[in-house]
Each structure stands twice: as C-alpha cells, then as structure tokens.
Amino acid sequence: MNDRFTLAVTGQSLIKHDIRDIPAPAFVEVQLLLRQADLSFTNFEGTILGGHGGWPLKGSFFGCSYPVVLDTLQGIGFQALSLSNNHAFDLGPSGVLSTLEEVEKRGFLHAGLGRDHGEVSRASMGTIAGRQVAIVAMDGGPGPDFMYASDADDNRPARPGVNRLRLSQVIEVDETAFDQIRAIRDTIGYTAIDLTNDSQPDDPQHPATDTEIGISRAVFRRSQSFGRSVKIDEADLARNLASIAAAAKNGSLVIAYLHHHHWASDWYQVPDWVSGVAKRCIDAGAAMFVSHGAPVLQPIEIYRGRPIFYSLGNFIFHVRSEKSTWTAPEVWESVIGVCAFAGDNRLAEITLHPVVIGGDEALADGVLERRLAPHLATGASAKRILRRVSEQSARLGVDIDISGDVGVIRF
Template sequence: MHRGDRAKGYDVVGSIETNVADGFTLVAVGDLIVSRALTKSSQPGFGDIVDLLRGADVTFGNMETNIFDSRCFKGSPQAEYGGAYHVSLPELGPDLKAMGFNIVSYANNHTYDWGYEGMRETCRALDQNGIVYAGVGENLAQAGAARFLETPRGRVALVSFASTFESISRACHPAGEAPGRPGVNALRLAKSIVVTPDMLASLREIRGSLPNYCRDNEVSDTVEILGVTYKSGEKVGYSYEANSNDVARILRDLRQGKQFADFCIATNHGHAPGNWSQEPADYERAFAHRLIDAGADAYIAHGPHQLRGIEIYKCRPIFYSLGNFIMDDLRTPVGADMFESYGKDSRTDTDAEVTAAEMSVGYTSDPGFKDPVFYESIIAVSRFEQSQLIELRLHPIELGHSKRLANRGVPKLASPPVARSILERLVTLSQPFGTEITVENGVGVIRP
C-alpha cells in the first residue's frame, strides 16, 4: 500500500483508485508477430526502439505468436487456426525480455494455432523469462484471472481477453464431473448485418420462400437466414453485441484485479468489424467505458493490424488499436493446411512462398497486408503524476513495408515524412472521440 492511502480515506479492500508513485510510465505497443531474436541482429534503428521500451516501468505488447522448438514439439498444427500458423524459436523468450517487455497479453486468434501443447510451451517460455502474461489458462477461471507485475512505482494488474478467437480455443469452467477446458479468455460477440428497411423486406420475402420455413418464431425487425442475422438500420454495415455473461465475468475479474493492484490494464484482441476498418466495432466504445468505470487505468486494443483512434475517458487512455509493432513473420513450419489454402505444394514450394501468399491475400474477406498502412504504427508512452495521466507521447514507427521478406517487419522510428503521415492519420481517427493531439518534434502529444 502506497503512502497516503489511509490519509485519503481509501477503502483499501474495494478501492478502484489509481495509486502509483510519481513518474510511473506505461509503454504500450500492438501486435508482436515475431519469429526470431532481434536484439542480436543488426537491424537499422532497432536500438532506438529498444531504448524506448526499456525506459518504462511497464512495457506491454500483444504476444501473437507461439514459442517452441519444432524439433521436439509434441503437438500439431490445428485444423482451426488464426489465418496463419504463428511460431517462433525458443530464443524469443529471453529476447523479448531483453527488449524490455515485462507484461504481455496472450489471448488472441493465434493462441491455439498449435493446440494446447503450443499454448503450454509458450506459457512455459514466458514464465522462464519472467514475463507476466494473462488471457490463457487451464480453465476459464485461470484464463480470465488478472496477473500481476511488481514494479518500484506500484503493482500492475493485467486482464486480457479476445473478441476474435478460434472457437476451438475458448476456455471453459469445469461442470459436474466434466473438467475445465484450457484455452483463451473469450469475449463472444453476436454479429448482425445492418440493412435498409427495403433490403430487409426483400430478405424477408426470400426467407419466406425457402423450403421448410417456420413462421412461428418470426421476429418483426430482424431476418435470419442460415445463421446470419439481418436487422434494419439507417446505414448498411455490421453491428455487434457482446455476450452478457462474458461481459459480467470480465468486469468482475477486472474489479478484483484492481482491488489487488495499484494500476490495472484491460486488453482486448479483436478484428471486428475487420482488418480493413479504421474504426472500432460499434459495441466497443461503451464497453471500454464500462471497463474503466470498473477500475481499468488503460484499455488497450489490438488485432486489426492498423491504427485506430485514441480516446481519453475519465483521464484514462483508450487505444482502440495500436496496430503492428513487429511483423517479422519468417514462420516455419507453416503446416499443410496453409499450403492447401494458398494453392501451394509442399513438395515444390517453400514455407516463405506460402507466407508471402498469405501476406498478399490476408484473412477471409480482407485485402491482405499489401497496403503500407499495416507497416506504420506508434509506441505510446503514458506518464503519470499524482496518480493521474499527465502526458501521452506517441512515437511514430515504420516496419519496412518495401523491404524483402527476410528484412521486413522490424520497427524503427519513422522518417519525418512518414511520421507526419502517421500522426495526421491518428489525429483524424481520434477526432470523433474528442481527443486533441499536438505534434512536437515529430512526436504526437496528448495532455489531458
């Protein structure tokens, strides 16, 4: 307990107040898609990036790969996987620590690419290197629980969940004689397609003409065809509703995490409505506010592989997506299913050629990662004084979009023209949230 708690009259059991020492800093980045040790290589400009990461009390990223030695691995690539079989060498564990990472999320759509064996090997590698992680476990209670990092300026809790995940990876509680299921802490979303009233009327006519259609349970304002729900609205698009049981459970776990800590991070891996979108899904803003109301000191989202806007709510930062931080995707092995998915032959084509095909095509319904926007991002540095966010600095980075595959995806501080473009885009994306970003010497600055 920090000095001043009793003087302020805090309820030390149930308080959700921020309680960190002056100068507390949080560095937050997006997706860590990395397959090798980078601190040992001679990547131009990477040393400047490492200096930023090491200069904070807490350095956070989304762990979007798995760590194991394929030569002795006992698992196998899964039939359901996150669009690519992400895998890294065991040396990544100590290398992440050397970069400065001390806390990561591990709930995402790639957690189960290699089954529970891959998840457990990755957890073991993170544990061995003293990197705190959250969002996975041997059952849902473990996956949803807050995990804690001790720092000289306060104890930090992390609650991690994924709104984009493979169904096979969802953790569950034990029930009766049935044991719990290992996997990720999932936030399930019910997806609807919003159409105009005229479109809905046409869809209702189509549905009524289908064989074996029953009108007994018909709902007037929606139409469901083959499991897809359509509803009426002013603007065509996608709409999402978070599962109420998952929301209640996550809010409870977050509240408990904050009660045992001085600072609490809530983090969500979600692609919705798609990697093509620079705007968050329609459910997310209200949900982020509820998390902060419950005690989160920062909400960090990642998943769509590009930047989305920043909001300051009750003097706490909300990052709707921090994009990619490392996209060094030299994965091998890639698995037979990926060869088939991209029309390659494992007898004649290489893993690198499969990876290149996946990067150009992307996930289903997405345009792939050909656009430079997927290789431009920021490092967000939040600084606190008197337990209040006093300054948020946004350092633009670029990941070498034009480089060959073997050299692409490693961050460096962006050149002035690219930095200006990144910050201008971020200013525009943040305007709907009322966020003012000024630019000082090529760095974005928010002062609440």
C-alpha cells in the same frame, strides 16, 4: 508507491524470428525506449510450439513460433504480454499449455490464456517498480467456441484456452429483405434443428424470435437500413468488468486489453461497440484500454482522464511476401505510446514515438521479409505518422502536440 510510473504500449507483435542481433541504430533506439519505461507491454500475436506439441487448427492463416521469440521480446524490453488473440489457439490446447509454460518460465506478467475458464477469467497481477499492475486481456474473435477456455463438469474435462468476450456479427437488412429471407427460410423448411447442425462444432446462436433470423452461421436482423453490427454477450462482458473492478479496488493500475477482428470496412473507423466496451472498462476501474486487431494505427481517445488506444496496429509483423496481402504502408507504421502516471495512477502525459517496421528503406523496396524489426522514425516519416494519428484523434477531442519527431498529449 513511486511518484511516477511509465508504461509503454506498442502495436501487436507477430514474431517468428530472433531479431536481437539486428544492429540498425533506429532499432537500438526502440529498445532503449522500451527499457527506459518501468513496464513495456505488447500483444504476443501467436502460439508457442513447445514441449506439449500440437497440430495446426487453421488453414492458410495458421502460425506458430518457437520459444526463442519470447527471449527476443524480453531481450528488447518487454515485461508484460497479452496472450489473447486469433492466433493463440492455432496449435490447440497443446499450444496454449506450451505458451503458458514458456511465458511463465521467463517471468512475464501476462493475461488472456489459461488452463481453464476460472484461471483465464482472473486478472493477472504483479508488482513492477513498486507499482501494483494488473492486466485483463480478452479476445472477441471471430473464432470457434472450442478455442476459448472452459471449466470441467461431470461430463467434460477442463479446456485450456483463450479468455473470451463473445461477440456475434449481425447482418442488418430492411423490412422488405427481412420478409424475403424469412420466406426463403420457411419455403425450404429450415428449422431450429438445421441451425443447430449447421453451427457445429460451435453451439448454435439463439436469434430473437421477432426481429432476427438465423440461417447456417448468419444472423439477419430487421432494421431500417442495410448494415452490419456486433452483438455483445453481456454475461461475458460483466465477468471481465468484474475482474477489472476487483483489481482496481486493490489499488492496481489496470490495463484492459481487447483483441478482435470485427473491423469496420474502413479500417481507420472505430466501431461504436468498441468505444462502448472501452469506456465500460474504464468505468469499471481500468487505468487504460488497449486494443489490437485492425492492422493499422487508429485514433487515441481520452475518457475520464484515461487513455483509449483503439488500435496500435503492428509493432513486429513477420509475414511472407508471397502469402501476404498486407502491403499498404500504413500496416507497417505505428507509434510507441509512453504513458506517465502519477502516484495515484492518474495519467500525467503520453509521449508518442513513431516507428516504421524495417525502416524507410525496407518500406520502399516491397520485400516483406526485410521488415523484421521496428525502427524509430524520424523526419518526414515521423511527421507523416504523427500527423495521421493527430488528425484522427482530434475528431475525438484529443490534442496531440507534435514537436520534432515526437507527439505529446498533456494533462
């Protein structure tokens, strides 16, 4: 085993175009950074329109890409992909099969999609630069039940799909409001059969009898105050933790990955449940936890000497101006985290390299179609991005030393 192994992680890559011929020097520097790492990892935020065809299963937030985008990701330096996200099923099982076929054809180390539940539940493993690396990639939705992989039984064929961490959103209300909602339910005669019908095509949820009420797709929980929370399916989490533990037991450097859209109302706040999942993944043996979903850079935490990247925001983000609400500058800014591990998979150092999608000029002109490739940030932009992540991470006890255009976390 090599004494030192470097792993670069980036924001998610929602990619529609081949950007390899963009000559901007700041983009060339990004590619050099990715290629210099032993392994570079991103989330491919999409599905491939390939040999298996497919049909749109979404409305305005639908998206698919042609296989050339995988050549692009590989060409700029990525060797590992998460495929678990809210766009992975936008073409249905056909898109899942095309994505798997094209990703495997190019030799990516990948996780998060599978031809059935058994395949998607296993950690994906490979040997990179003499180091055994494994990925367990989950998606927390929200998404319909039918986007997640399932095994065959006597009555149903297997379904290709995404690796699930089932999460349920719960609306918390105080005692008075809870009693009012219960009275409304009872007055209109809303029954368990109604709940089942209204949940289709998904299976109905099963609210706790005394403390929760289900109406349509909403679950209300009796609480001391008003708020929202997320309920984690412990069986799903235990299955994924077992995959992490098995890979770690074999000596692999394990990347635990989660994509979700259960954000806090303030995108920069990390929900408690995410922190809990991240730490349980590390307790199970993961060398690092990486997450995407909230489209901004969130804080970094170090837990038991291992990094938690709560959200790395966007790295490639191909959206159209007339359809996008993602206009805040922070949506287009992130960092590349280069993590250096010692021979025993112990973290030695993290170097943070700030990026601006499209560069400062494209960020200023407001034309989203010009923001095609990530540029290495320098000067005031680099300081702004690093200062923001440094201030956020300091609240979690992480000290980021900013030197010039780079941030460093040392151990």
